[in-house]
Amino acid sequence: MIYPMKLTVNDELIELEVPAHRTLLEVLRNDLGLKGTKEGCGAGECGACTVLLDDEPVNACLILALQADGKRVTTIEGLSKGSNLHAIQEAFIRHGAIQCGFCTPGMILSAKALLERTPNPTEKEVRRSLVGNFCRCTGYQKIVEAILSLAKRGDG
């Protein structure tokens, strides 16, 4: 059976029809062609599929698309403005926080969620916010440094 639904993806309202067993991840990648969101484990362990749902980080592989009906989704494609990268993307490049890149979209969205709630995080808070994002190139140190470089000292 096919069900109608609405999603606001990266500020664009989209109406679509999906079967119940389609996950949000499958809709993003296959129906909408937004391949920046990755599928790693498919079971909520690795965080490669992290997107923001109403500004909160979630595993897109563990949500039915229909559960996101009427909500706002932010994917990695929604961060840059034209050719201007988002500050977190710039920081990742500057700090060499990207190796193979597979975990990067999820890492950046987890970082965005953290920095919006906690503009001046401690290193511990940064590490805690990334526990659900696995990097198998073992690049955590530079990722943590990249995020800490954006901490707004003094006003947090």
Place this chain on the structure above:
Amino acid sequence: MRLKPFEFLNPSSLEDVFELLVRYGNEAKCLAGGTDLLVQMKQRRILPKRLINLLPLSELKGIHKAEDSLRIGALTRHVDLERSAFLEKGWNLLALAATKIGSPQIRHLGTIGGNLCNASPSADTAPPLLVLHATVCLSSLKGNRQIPLEAFLTGPGQTGLREDEILKEVILPKPPEGSLFTYLKLGRRKSMDLALVSVAVLVTINPERKTFEQVRLALGSVAPTPIRARAAEKQLGGNLIGEEAIREAAETAAQECQPMTDLRATAEYRREMVKVLVERAVKQSLGFPIPPTGI
């Protein structure tokens, strides 16, 4: 991993949910946060024909404070527990345990009702709720009934929930004045792991006599369900506070649990760790120094 097709039912009220449960019985499963259910469906461990989507039901959401109790709606997410201003004093133990679940991504989806209905022996919310004397309100077309959480959790993946019922809310009585508490979780990693052993402790003390008054201990992952360690509790209650007494009670807790060997750890290791963790948990709740744990 792909899901098999199923029918998606979107009830608009609790009554609709009850009627769907009566109509479809065990062909339908209730969907809350989905962090356990969808994984089990992807792994083909269960293949329900229908999912009843509970998420839009506002009746199941929110934390409500009454004069001397707290009512936590089944759809309250782990992140809501972490952030709620209502979870103060002894109730804060539940918030503390919620921070140890999975990842931020999981905690923004997973719910307290889902955690309890999934009934894993390692459910992180269960040991704190046991020492907080939680009851669960189960609801169906026939009305509501309340049972202690301890009676609700009947085995691994098994609960006292009848086919026509849902878990509506968790009810916490007011914890004793001056409750001291902590929750310790041992995993193979600091996070993103199920507990090998977890310990929730809540105690009250008489500072003049330097004695324990109430002592409540609960253990996760070392029995078919999360359990209270009643023999260890009795050993401490009313007695003088001291390192030796705490160590002996921890030994008792290690004897009264029934751990299993599985792919994460052996029964022997778990029993030994119960001893270590109970001692540390009681000490930490009293403000004694313990070795650093977790991040």
